[in-house]
Amino acid sequence: MTLPPDNSSGGDPTTDKLDARVFRIAGVVVLGAIMSILDITVVTVAIPTFQVEFDTSYAIAAWSMTGYTLALATVIPLTGWAADRFGTKRLYIMALTFFVLGSLLCSTAWSIEALIAFRVLQGLGGGMLMPLGMTIMTHAAGPQRVGRVMAVLGVPMLLGPIAGPILGGWLIDSFSWHWIFLINLPIGVLALVFAVLVLPSDRPEPSQSFDFVGMLLASPGLALFLFGVSSIPEQGTALSGRVLIPAAIGLVLVALFVLHALRTEHPLIDLHLFRDRALTFSVLTLVLFAVAFFGAGLLLPSYLQQVRGESALAAGLLIAPQGLGAMITMPIAGRLVDKIGPGRIVMTGVGLLTLGMVGFTQLGADTPYPILMACLLVQGFGMGCTMMPTMTAAIQTLTHAQVARGTTLMNIVNQTAGSIGTATMSVVLTNLLKNEPLAGPAIASNVDPTVADKLPPGSIETGLEQAASAFGNTYIVAVVLIALTFVPAFFLPRGKPKNPELAVDAPAALAH
Structure with a gap:
């Protein structure tokens, strides 16, 4: 049954202007998203520290990352059903609680096995935060404004890969590894308080049988x-x-x-949603984009540290232009998506991403940093016009009842495609480096200067050039994949969303 509009929640999603209520809800959601996304990248720079601290191998220490990722993959499919059954507010508070509790336990880990177990608990909460946040914000904004609020939610998704290594390196160098988890406590408690006070109580749908x-x-x-x-x-x-x-x-x-x-x-995962043409092409666009972009995301930090000898903190700072570029275009793209649809915006973003990535295919051992930063800036411009507009295209034509399951589906696709991209680029790079006999010793000389004394004259320079070439050739794979994204992106909607049901149902559901 269609309910009449109710503005008791403090805003009207049928209007074009973002009101204070939507901004307050967005603030709560962004706090949770920042924690869950930062925690993935912050831990990356701590793996060598875990090796030393717990006297273990890199492969085992890396399970502190893998365990978290697997927990995300396990819990995300349950989110859509649970949101319908228990309500988004209650479930969001529960997910935040799990995440904060997991963070506290991680900081007390006495062994690598304990740390991995506590990271799994963290992931059970963290996996729900992003799809729930997208659902809450979509319901709050309505289809006419969903592009702009999704742009707000995209900020932590962009800042995570950039700010994570910087924050993690600083906390470990200045304090100890425990603080990469303890930092979540004040943010998490703040998010919990605001979630209780700010998020409108919602009325769960009549419970469907659990699958x-x-x-x-x-x-x-x-x-x-x-x-x-x-x-x-x-x-x-x-x-x-x-x-x-x-x-x-x-x-x-x-x-x-x-x-x-x-x-x-x-x-559990509603595959019938693929009957929606916009969602189908959004999923295809997101798959190719995520494989290319998130896979390529590991290349430049590794190049800067292994070939150029930069620290993790310096590498994170050098990558910052990408985030800055995205922060410039993302709010503009969000507004334009609401006015002219996502199709043209995403096509423009893919073009900019392709242009920026092409520059990295020419990497050398001494490529000037201004050129790298310019390519990153262009890539950031493209990122701001691509990822969240694509997700917006997927959910802005769904009904109110379909939004929770739609956002769950998109997050599963994003998580899976990102993992495939990371693994693909890692294997391509590893095999290319193996084919360059001097690359390995030259990279090792950046970590251990005594290695340089054992190498023939000129071999370090040659080896670093070979390593840089391997990174550049790996980027070719990413360029091909991102260029293929043009195909599904061409079929994304080009016009304002037409979905009155979501606009009408949203304030009524939020009012209860």
Whole structure:
């Protein structure tokens, strides 16, 4: 039944202007998103510290990252159903609580095994924060303004990969590794207080039966597939048993889930949403974009540290222009998406991303930093016009009842594609470096100066040039993938959203 508009929640989503209520809700959601996304990248720079602190190998220490990612993949499919069943506000507060509790426990870890276990608990909360945040903000804004509020939510998604290494390096150098987790406590408590006070109480839909079969297929299927994919860089090949066996089992479970979901009225992940043309092309666009962009995201920090000898903190600072570029274009893109639709905006963004990435295919051992930073700035301009407008295209034509499941689906796609991209670029780069005999010793000389004394004259310069060439050639793969994104992006909507149901239902649902 369609409910009449109700402005008791303090705003009117049918108007074009963003009101104070929407900004307050956005502030709460962004606080949670900042924590969950920063925590992924902050821990990256701490892995060598974990090796020393817990006397373990890099492969085992890296499970502090992998465990968190697998927990995200496990819990994200449950978010849509749980949001419908318990309400977005209650579920968001619960997710924040899990995340803050997990952060506190991580800071007390006495062994690498304990740290990995506590990171899994953190991921169970962190995995829900982003899809829930997108759902809450979409309901608050309505279809006419969803582009702009999604642009707000995109800021932490952009800042995470840039600010994370900077913040992590500073906390570890100035204090101790414990503080990369303790920093979440004051932010998390603040987010919890504001969530209780600011988020409007919502009325959960009549409970649909929980899809237990879907849960037993989808969650372990995604987790096993991502475990296999995440093991590729460590194994150095996709043909290893540790990669193939879990990835194959995961794919079989996912395939079985697809068959199950298409025959079930209320599946855990609603694949019937693909009947929506805009969502289908948005998913295809997001897959290619995420594989290319997030895969390439690991290349430049590694190049700056391994080839140029920069510290993690310096590398993070040098990458900052990308975030600045995105912060400039993202609010502009969000406003334009609400006025002219996402199609032209995303096409422009993909063009800028392609142009920026082409510059990195020419990497050398002494490429001037101003050129690298200019390419990053252009790439940032493109990023601000691509990622969140694509997600907006997916959800702005959905009904109020479909939004929670739509945002869940998009977050699963984003997480999975990003993991595939990271593994793909890692393997390509690793194999290219293996083919350059002097690259490894030259890179090692940047870490241990005594290595340089054992190498023939001129071999370091030659080796670093070979390593830079390997990074540049890896970027070619990313350029091809991002260029392919033009194809699905061409079919994204080009016009203002037309979905009166969401605009009418949103204030009524938020008022309860």
